[in-house]
Amino acid sequence: DTEVTQTPKHLVMGMTNKKSLKCEQHMGHRAMYWYKQKAKKPPELMFVYSYEKLSINESVPSRFSPECPNSSLLNLHLHALQPEDSALYLCASSHPGMRRGSSYNEQFFGPGTRLTVL
Amino acid sequence: SQQGEEDPQALSIQEGENATMNCSYKTSINNLQWYRQNSGRGLVHLILIRSNEREKHSGRLRVTLDTSKKSSSLLITASRAADTASYFCARALDTGGFKTIFGAGTRLFVKA
Numbered sequence: 001d002t003e004v005t006q007t008p009k010h011l012v013m014g015m016t017n018k019k020s021l022k023c024e025q026h027m028g029h030r031a032m033y034w035y036k037q038k039a040k041k042p043p044e045l046m047f048v049y050s051y052e053k054l055s056i057n058e059s060v061p062s063r064f065s066p067e068c069p070n071s072s073l074l075n076l077h078l079h080a081l082q083p084e085d086s087a088l089y090l091c092a093s094s095h096p097g098m099r100r101g102s103s104y105n106e107q108f109f110g111p112g113t114r115l116t117v118l
Numbered sequence: 119s120q121q122g123e124e125d126p127q128a129l130s131i132q133e134g135e136n137a138t139m140n141c142s143y144k145t146s147i148n149n150l151q152w153y154r155q156n157s158g159r160g161l162v163h164l165i166l167i168r169s170n171e172r173e174k175h176s177g178r179l180r181v182t183l184d185t186s187k188k189s190s191s192l193l194i195t196a197s198r199a200a201d202t203a204s205y206f207c208a209r210a211l212d213t214g215g216f217k218t219i220f221g222a223g224t225r226l227f228v229k230a
Binding site for chain 1: 151153158159160161162163166206208216217218219220221222223225
């Protein structure tokens with residue numbers, strides 16, 4: 001199984017709602033990523049988990065809260081979002097690489113969740 | 119900005135022609151990767167070239183890397199309408215960790 005799955009495909013939420021995005025992979029990858037992508041822009045790294053521990057937080061506002069319950073699952077909890085948070089949210093995974101704490105290998109991306117905040 | 123530059127921003131060619139996209143960067147890298155993204159979808163990995171490699175091929179794709187000029191190029195030969203997509207270079211920084219920085223991307227349109 002070389003697939004990264006993401007649910008839901010689309011999400012519309014109000015600014016007071018609480019919702020979660022889910023990502024799953026069964027490739028045995030131990031690094032998982034969240035990216036945010038606005039229209040016609042490149043993906044921007046938000047968070048990285050390595051061996052289920054948060055490795056990178058790119059100064060993301062606290063209204064985004066990541067969680068890695070196990071090596072196959074990655075969640076992104078959303079609360080009190082703003083309309084400017086509307087974007088495509090991409091999950092990716094990769095092998096951690098020969099050197100623990102680094103990932104110099106290709107990333108496998110899910111199809112993304114299209115989020116609209118009203 | 120760490121993002122780096124890609125050029126051209128957009129490219130429109132006829133089916134059968136070759137397409138060349140360029141990527142430049144400023145910081146040292148461990149490797150450079152190229153990804154394709156069809157409209158509003160996830161990214162698909164195309165090729166990874168390590169900093170000690172100069173050229174790599176995969177099917178109709180050819181990637182070159184010049185670390186002295188801090189630049190890379192992606193050549194798609196004999197393009198097809200199905201190659202229409204956005205193409206991004208992505209640099210794994212040489213500082214360890216997992217940080218990968220994507221370039222601004224080139225939007226390629228191949229006319230049938």
